[in-house]
Amino acid sequence: MPTDSHTAPATSPTSATNATLAAMQAIVGAGACLSGDADTESYVTDYRRIYRGKAQVVVMPSTTEQVSQVMAWCHAHDVPVVPQGGNTSLMGGAVPDDSGTAVLLSLGRMNRVLAVDTINDTMTVQAGVTLNAARTAAEQEQRLFALRIGSEGSCQIGGNLATNAGGTAVLRYGNMRDLVLGIEAVLPDGRIYSSLRGLRKDNTGYDLKQLFVGSEGTLGIITAAVLKLMPQPRANAVAFVAVQSPEAAVRLLGVAKQHGGQAVTAFELISAPALELVLEYLGDVTSPLPARHDWMVLIELTSGGSDESLNATLMEILEAGLAQELVLDAAVAASLADAQRFWRIREEISDAQTRTGGSIKCDVSVPLSRIAAFIGDASAKVLALEPAARMVIYGHMGDGNVHFNPLRPKDRSAADFLGQWYAPISEAVDTLAHAENGSISAEHGIGVAKRDDLKRYKSPVELELMWQVKRALDPKNLLNPAKMLPRLD
Incomplete structure (x- = not known):
């Protein structure tokens, strides 16, 4: 029967920690090991400061061989x-539990491109390269690495x-599963x-690299990867658009695809409370639109053509949306600075919630045809x-992923709101998403x-298959234990 615990060390916590620290120092050097609460605090506390644990040692290897050892x-x-x-x-x-028995292995020193x-349009990087550094390295060669998220300055490949x-x-480009051609990973036993070959076609059995993608560090530690590169877009067109409703936004996406085809790179939904929160948080930014609207979308088109042609396509989309009474108003970026300002609003919403406190994170996806109904019902x-x-x-919204994050009322504390409503709200939203397939x-x-929660939304067969894979690669259940996989008993 699988368990989310591990074998407790037979020796005392102090002697075990001393032995572990000495072993880690022998492998990576004393300067690449941290111990003690003060030195490890930033590693054992998560980004939102909700989860906090303890570690015997924080070890920072610089090579795959060190990770293996x-x-x-x-x-x-x-x-x-x-x-x-x-x-x-x-x-x-990405943080340990509070038992203090784990070694936390930080990949930040493995940061080389x-x-x-x-010619092959690939880039090989170590796992600790930040997303921003990977994108910059690609841009220096007139190429694009297409993953784009708000935490790109901190998150690592x-x-x-x-x-x-x-x-x-x-x-337009897919998620990381679509953007990787090969990986190197260290298994739990070292x-x-x-598979760092960079091949787009390799039909020689199971695609083992995909086992590690999305496994949340429970099967192996990814140490390097070969990533897909694309041509660097030469033209960009961005608009901040008010729409009648989420249903109108879905229909406008269809219009955008009809007129823009593959040039439609992003289609982001923003509710009025989300916009108001981020504008209050930023302080130095105003809404791109003069009036308040309940729903807005941020549309981006990119191509290898000209700005004039792409802007003409964007105008066709907006005019068709107006004709169909989907669009209420729109602000079109007239410069790179405008586009960056529009995107800053979208990308800072997550951090604004974190700083405000009391956000219930529901990160769900539903079929695009059902997304408007889901938003209304939820x-x-x-x-x-x-x-x-x-x-x-x-x-x-373009790929059916909605961050549905109810936030505490202004007159309620984060602790009070989350204590009372986190479980019932999260369960209600997740149940609706599951009901929509x-x-x-x-x-x-x-x-x-x-x-x-996976026990409610994954079938027994799915859970057992996942545990079978976990047992095969990590029979001692030592790698990121108690993460992702629920107990089956």
Whole structure:
């Protein structure tokens, strides 16, 4: 029977920690190991400061060989290991529990871009390369690495792969599962798996790299990857558009696809409470539109053509939307600065919620044809429970992913609101998404926050198959234990 616990060390906590620290220092050097609460605090606390644990040692390897040695020692001594990238997880998946028995393995020192192949249109990077650094390296070679998320300055490629990150360009380019051609990963016992070949066609059996993508560090530690590159777009057109309703937004997306085809790169939904929250948080930014509207979308088109042609396409989309009474108003970016300002509004919504406190994170996806009905039904459910909740709804409507994040009323504390409503609101929203043949996690993963909920939304067959894979690769259940997989007993 699977368990979310690990074998407790036979020695005392102090002697165990001393032995572990000495072993880790012998592998990576004393300067690459941290111990003690003060030095490890930032590693054992999650981005939202909701999850906090303890670690025997924070170890920071610089090579795959060092990761292999760390894993082999921990496997031999029954020491659990929690891998961590940029620690930007929203689900508590990258911090240890509070037992203090785990080694936290931080990949931040493995931050080299190993190769950029402009003929094969690939880039090989170590897992600790930040998303921003990867995108910059591609841009320097007139190429695009297409993943785009708000935390790109902090999040790392290994973590992006481990959580199958999505972001704002999935509509056109797909998520990380679509953007990776090969990975290198260290298994729980220290063995190294590698498929760093950069092939687009390789029909030689199971596609093993995909086991590790989205596994949240429970099967192996990703140490390097070969990523797909695309031509760098030369033209860009962006508009901030007020729409009648979520249903109108879905119909406008269809209009955009009809006129823009593959040029439609992003289509982001923003509710009025989401806009109001982020404008209050930023302080130095105003709404692109003169009047208040209940619903807005941010549309971006990109292409290898000219700005004039792409802007003409954007105007066709907006004019067709006006003719069909889908569009109420629109602001079209007249410059790069305008486009950046529009995008800043969208990208800062998540951080504005974190700073405000009291946000219930429901990261769901439903079929696009059902997204408007889901938003309406879920909003009614939440407001029936707490009429004063601020309905911060936003996200990647183009691919069916909505961040449905009810926020505490202004006169309620975060602790009071979350204590009373987190479980009932989260369950109500997730149940509705599941009923629409959707998912309770579109891109944020499962971690600790959603782990036990999987029993309600995954079939026994699915859960048992996942545990069979876990047992095969990690029979001691030492790698990121108690994350993602619920107990079956």
